[in-house]
Amino acid sequence: MHGSGRVKIVDVAAAAGVSVTTVSHVISGRRPVSAATRARVEDAVRRLGYQADPSARGLRTQRTDTVGLVVPDITNPFNTELAAGVQAIAYARGLLTVVCEAPMTDGPRLPAVLRQLTARRLDGIVLGRFGAQRADLDLIAGSGARLVRLGTRIADGPGDVVRGAETEGMRDLVRYLVRERGYRRIGFIGGEAGVEPGGERYEGYRQALAEAGRTVPEDLTVWTGFTREGGRAGAALLLDATEPPDAVVCANDLIAIGALDVARERGFDVPGRLAVTGYDDIDAASMVSPALTTVVNPAREIGRSAARLLIDRLDGDKGPAREVVLTHQVVRRASA
Template sequence: MSNVFENSFQTSYADPMSPRATIHDVAAAAGVSVATVSKAVNGRYGISAATTARVLDVVQQLGYESSLVASSMRSRRTSVIGILVADFEPFSAEILKGVGVALQDSGYDLLAYSGSRQRETNGWERRSLSRLSGTLIDGAIMVTPTVDTTSTEIPVVAIDPHTGRADLPTVESDSFGGALQATRYLIELGHRRIGFLGGRPDLRSATLREAGYRQALADAGIAFNPALVRVGLYKRDTAKAPAASLLSMTDRPTAVFAANDLSAIAIIQVAAELGLEVPGDVSVIGFDDIPEASQMNPALTTIRQPMKRLGATAAGMLVSLLNGDTLPQNHIRLPTGLVRRATTGPPRP
């Protein structure tokens, strides 16, 4: 069943257990016609300020909210922006926060959608957009979409698309530069045997982070060793087995760069289970800087990508498109930066 969370116009006055108020209930309580209620709710001319105030007061008391579908049929606009995510996990949650803040004064509400019945297949975003566009949302933000183009009539902006830059306007972080910085930092600490726990091979961000790792090794004159590379798929549960494989090697790495924080946390948990100290026996660095990274013990050294800013930037681009403006840039890449914490240190002699 689809998961839908909507921030729409409603009040806390209504009893949640009572039947939903209708426009006829409002008209009867205010002593006016249904047409007058419609004019008051939609801010139209033709009624006095006193009547408008009385109707809106009843609207608050009864908790009445007009149907988005009915409104869109009348005006062809819903004033709602949709955000499509495959999963509600830390990365997408931080993006949602950024979108929400950016839309506060925009006049648009936010609807977050995850098509759980179909998201395991490529192109699920297209099918979801066809269901939502026109009647529920005016435009959409897609997070790590599997498609690089859409044929919907509504404006769409993509965050961190699978294939990189697309026909759609896109926003992404500098995955290559962040990975380069992470690996160089480990090299500066004195590490030479550095493992890599990669992300999802189908995501461009994952391939760029591995490319940055390899480039840093090459720049330092360290030969790339495929035996030190594993795939963690960006999730904590799927990262544990490959992390255990790395840390159980006879000649294990003295440091591991994980392609995201969830994978890095999995490495730290596995190290504890194996009786290894972090960073004494193995240094660990992640990528993202999710809230949990700074709350761990020890706190996680990581590459910070501006997740909230990704969301806010995408929201700003989409609102501009909805207003009929031309974007100064169709593709935006935001910088990343190293956050030094307690899970990294020099290798033991």
């Protein structure tokens, strides 16, 4: 409780009557110290409220004890849950988490953000779902930071991967629409074209239609953005089609919520005249009405797994790249 910010290791050493080396050893435990000395040092540390300066420590150890999470949009509840998951595991390990936003709009901000982060010498980076270029990934890997990618394939670049079984998830959802609900004309609203989860999910949609012997209605596919606004725009297009769909499958919940807005405005009864489905099962999915039929994407668990992978690597795991695939589950609510 004395001076809280200024006390250095030499102060502790003086107070305990030992050398700084010994203080360092009792703190790190890297060499044995006699019980009596250890007690004196620990007492001094407590009394003075000593906390090692992270810059000095980092300079010597070449570690920052900090990991980064990069996502396209902090505001998206999926990413928020993700962050909560990463943070929980990292915090327990004494790692600080910085979450950075690299908007997909107005050009590629990703490289700039990544440069900022690598300049910080982070120990590890979790790269959210992006249309990341190979150069971006190599930049991270080359900086010495461990890398965990989310929602991509292991073969696409360096680092470990965590992803939900998105193709399968979407396939199961569309199967359900086709087989158990009997929808005939099923449209698709995607996010930004080329951004990660979009492709997988679209693929699942196509698979389900294909296995049912349907042709994919290309005229009912539209790519916008992973937001409520995007959903509005996409749904407006689809519902104005000469032969509008009786179901709209959206690449995520926010898009679906936007689609619901449009359906309501135009007086389309959901699910009577139009089904709307989402993906992710964010909190809001069960708040809207009709509640959204969607697929749970275990965001928090994905974050946790990613953090665990990172920590394993930081602890010296030299094994080959790993890929963690988390299960999916269709949740059936009122919107379909």
